[in-house]
Amino acid sequence: MTYAPPLHTGPASDLSFGQEEGVVWVIGKDGSTRGEHDPRLDSALALSIYKAMMRTRLIDQQLERLQRQGRIGFHVGALGEEAAIVASAAALRPQDWIFPCYREIGALLWRDFPLRTYVDNMFGNAEDVVRGRQMPDHYVSRKLHYASVSSPIGTQITHAVGMGWAARLQKEACAAATYFGDGATSSNDFHAGLNFAGVFKAPVLFLCRNNRWAISIPVEHQSASATIADKGRAYGVTSVRCDGNDALAVYSVTKAALERALQGDGPTLIELLTYRLGGHSTSDDPKIYRSVDELAKHQAGDPLLRMRSYLERRGLWSNKEEEEYQREVEEELRACVRAAEEVEKPSLQDLTTDVYEERPWHLDLQTEELEMGQRPRDPHR
C-alpha cells in the first residue's frame, strides 16, 4: 500500500519551509497571515483555490485506487504539491501559456478542463484528446493554452522560453510559465532555458516544484548547489524561494513574477519548496528509500491543512462544507470513470494519423496491412 494522506484531520502543525531564511511565506500556524506578501484574496478566490487543491487531492487518491485495481495503467499524482500547482496557476491569466511537467493536472483543471476529458486520457480511450497514443497523465489543451505533456525531463523548459520570446517579438502581452521538479534542474534544457531566457529577457516564469525527491534521489544528491534559486541567479535570472505549501505565498510570488514578465523585466525562477507526499508514480515504492519519520514530518505541513486553517480563521470553511464538497467531487469523478470505462479503444486509423499533416504513402500502406491482418488479444481488456 502506498501512503494516502488523511484528509484534513487537524490544523497544520508545521510550517515546513516557512522558517528557512529568505523563504517567502504568508500563512502562520494558526491560519493567520502576515506581511507584505499576503495577497488579500477575496473570499471567492480563496475558496476556489482551496477547493481546486482539494479536488486534485481527491482525484489523485481515487486514480491511485483505480490503478491498483488494474482499471487504469498508470498514474502520476501531486500529493502534497497542490498549493504549488493550483495557487500558481490561479495567479496566471487565461492567455498566459503553461508548459507542464506531468504532475500539473491541477493547473489544467483550474482552467476548466473537463474532468471527463482528463479521465478519458487516463483510460486512453477513443475520446482521449491524444487518442490513446500516450500514457495516462499525458494530456494537452491548445484551447486552454496548455502545452502537451512529455515524459522526458526538462524538455518543456526551452519551449516555454521560445514561446515567451516569440510573444515578445510579436508584441503580444503574454507570458509562458513552465513547471518542473527539482530533478529537472540537472537537465540540459533547464540550463539552456534559463540561459536563453536570461540573455533574451523572455517573459517566462520558471516554476520549480522542489518536492525534495526525483524518484529515489534526494535533492541534496541532485546538486551541490545550496539552493535551486542559486542556479537561476547564476544565469542572471531573478530567483525567489517560496514556501510551496503555502497557497497564499505561492499566489503572491507568482503574481509578482507575472507582472515583471509583462512589464518587460524578464524571467523569474520561483523555487517552490514542497514535498512529494506520495510515490513518484504508481510504479514507485518510496518506502525503499525514505524514512517514515521524514514523511510524518512533512504530512504535518500538508498544504491543504495550511490553507484550510486560513479559511477557517476567516470563517469561510468548516467540516460541513468539507464533507459536502468531498462528496460532490467523488460523485463527479465516479460518473466520469463509469462513462470513460465504457468508451471503446481508439481506431487503427488513430495509430497512423497526425504523424505528419498529411499521411504519406508508407503509412497508408502500413495502415492497410494492419487493417487486413489479425487484431492482437489484449491482456488489459
Added chain:
Amino acid sequence: MAEMNLVNAINDALRLEMRQDPKVVLLGEDVGKLGGVFRVTDGLYKEFGGERVIDTPLSETGIIGTAIGMALYGMRPVPEIQFADFIYPAFDQIVNEAAKYRYRSGGEFCVPMVIRTPYGGGIKGGHYHSQSPEALFIHTPGLKVVCPSNPYDAKGLLTRAIRDNDPVIFFEPKRVYRALRMEVPEESYEIPIGKASVVKTGRHLTCLAWGAMLFEALAAAEEVAEEGLEVELIDLRTLWPLDLETICQSVEKTGRLVVVHEAPRSCGFGAELVALVNEHCFLHLEAPPRRVTGLDTPFPYTLENEYLPLQHRIAPAFRETARF
C-alpha cells in the same frame, strides 16, 4: 534568372520567405552579425534586424528547444545547427519533442520548423565537421528530411520546407556550397517535398544518390557511358517521405541498382532503399543491389577521399553490377 551558387540560393530563399512572412525567424550560433560561419545568412541581419535573425548562446538543445516553443506559438523558425556533427545535443528535442508533438497532442499542435544544417565531408573537417547523420532522422517518424544537391533545388525545396507545417531537417551539402553556379529564378518558387528528380536517363542501371555524392555518381556515370553503359541517375532530393514511385519505375526498367551515400554503410539509408527495392521490385532485379558508401568508422581527416564513395569507387560498382 540570376546565377547563384548553393549559398546564394539558400540565402535568397530565406530572404524572400522572411520578406513575405513576418513569422519567419532565423536563429542559431553566429547566424546574425557574422552571417553564419559559411555566410549562408549573410546580409539578413542587416535587412531584418536582430529580432528576426537571432544570434543565440552556444547550446544546440537551447536553439532547437526555443525554436519549438516559437513554432508552437505559430511562428516559422528556421534554426541553424552550425555543423550536422553538432546536432546531437539537440537530438532529444528533435526526436522526442518536435517529431512527436503533432502526434502526441492529437493534432492540436504542429511544429513548423526547418532545421538547416551543413553536412558531409570533403572539406578536411575530420570527425566533427564531416558527418552525414541523415539516417538517424529518417528513422524518426514525424520528421521530413530534405537534402538538395544544387542551387535550383535548394531554393525551391527550402521555400517549400519553410511553408510546410511539419518539422523538416534540411541537410546542406557544404562541399557544394560554392562548388557550382547555375541559373536560378529570382522570384520565389516551390519544389514539392517527396519528389525525386531523374538527373540522367539510362537503360542499364539505376543509381540513387543525393547531396554532394550526386556529382560523384554523375561523374562515374559519364565515365562508364564511354564504355556503352547507360546509368539512370536519380537525385532523391527528399529522403523522407521517399519518392518510391520514381525509384521503382526506374528499377523496373533497368533491373539493377546502386545506392551511393557518404554515411557509414551499416543501417545507413542505403539499407532501407535496397530493402524497399527488394520488396517492391524483386522480380525485376537482374543483379544484387549494391551500396557504395562511407566506411563503418568515424569520419577520418587525412584519408577522407579514401573514406568517401567518390567516382573512383562508384564507377567500378557500376561495371560490376551491370556485368553480374
